[in-house]
Amino acid sequence: MPRIAVLPGDGIGPEVINEGLKVLNAIESKYGVDFQEDMYPFGGVAIDKTGDPYPAETQAACLKSDAVLLGAVGGPKWDSLPGSKRPEAGLLDLRKSMGVYANLRPAVLYGPLKDSSPLKPEIIGDGLDVLVIRELTGGIYFGQRGREMVEDGYRAYDTEVYSTHEIKRIAKVAFEAAMKRRKKVTSVDKANVLESSRLWRETVEEVAKDYPEVTLEHLYVDNASMQLIKNPHQFDVIVTGNMFGDILSDEVSMLTGSIGMLPSASLRDDKVGIYEPVHGSAPDIAGTRKANPLATILSVAMMLRYSFDMEDAARDIEKAVVSVLEKGYRTSDIMQEGMTLVSTVEMGDLVVKEIRG
CATH class of the missing domain: 3.40.718.10 (Isopropylmalate Dehydrogenase)
Structure with missing residues (x-):
């Protein structure tokens, strides 16, 4: 069973990761596949728990996994710490330990969001x-x-x-x-x-x-x-x-109108990679249900494409995102006049609905 190490991280990280996993579960049901998804502390929350942004337990799990799905790290709570102990240091250590050297960031402005640019x-x-x-x-x-x-x-x-x-x-x-x-x-x-x-x-x-x-x-x-x-x-x-x-x-x-729309993949020569939204932890909106989960959901699509050779499933997710946008649903960061404002959870539900047909 393919293993995915899930690192929700800080701020809005857990919120967007929840929606990404919701979409991944819909793909599992549709394609009859199973992933082992285990969560581990990383970033600021790991500092609070262990004193280390990238604890040994988390590192061991990441090195044994076929892919890592990451939320976001950092926040003002940890800004006063020495550079080597800040959440961002854990991010650098994660990339280095896994040997991922190529970061792919597709910047796509979807037709329904042209006015957001x-x-x-x-x-x-x-x-x-x-x-x-x-x-x-x-x-x-x-x-x-x-x-x-x-x-x-x-x-x-x-x-x-x-x-x-x-x-x-x-x-x-x-x-x-x-x-x-x-x-x-x-x-x-x-x-x-x-x-x-x-x-x-x-x-x-x-x-x-x-x-x-x-x-x-x-x-x-x-x-x-x-x-x-x-x-x-x-x-x-x-x-x-x-x-x-x-x-x-x-x-x-x-x-493209919002950093909340951009996924990324960090890859090495084999198929193992780290997948994460480009945006940060946005602690100012954490817990408000305003976060845009689409970058994380699109990161899941990249994970399916690059680490698991599931091109059709990746395209299903991307098509579902476009369909939801075409129907006028928007989170607050991409909200436009005449559109329908939805929460983080509602946006995830809408994408799942499209995938299931």
């Missing part, structure tokens, strides 16, 4: 479909860091480090994805300033030689952030390093 209609057109592929286990987030005393206080440093191997494997993921899409890769770096970016660019160009059908372009990160607003349709697959990907993927998410 902050871009003008003439820019957004009929919708948007951009795939951001972010390198996840290297770069400045994992380089050497520290503080040292100087005359007037402290000096802090964080080190950006990338190897040829790390760049090659993420570039290959991007080109493989582009071959199944519109066959264009945009590599984003800062090669006019950073030596790590110069190696990045050189290595991506080498990998591109194996994919002559794919068009490759390079953009500096500052220009890329501008072009995403000016003309998002020029992009198909964007591949970039850890920090730039962190920033640009959130920018792309807002072009």
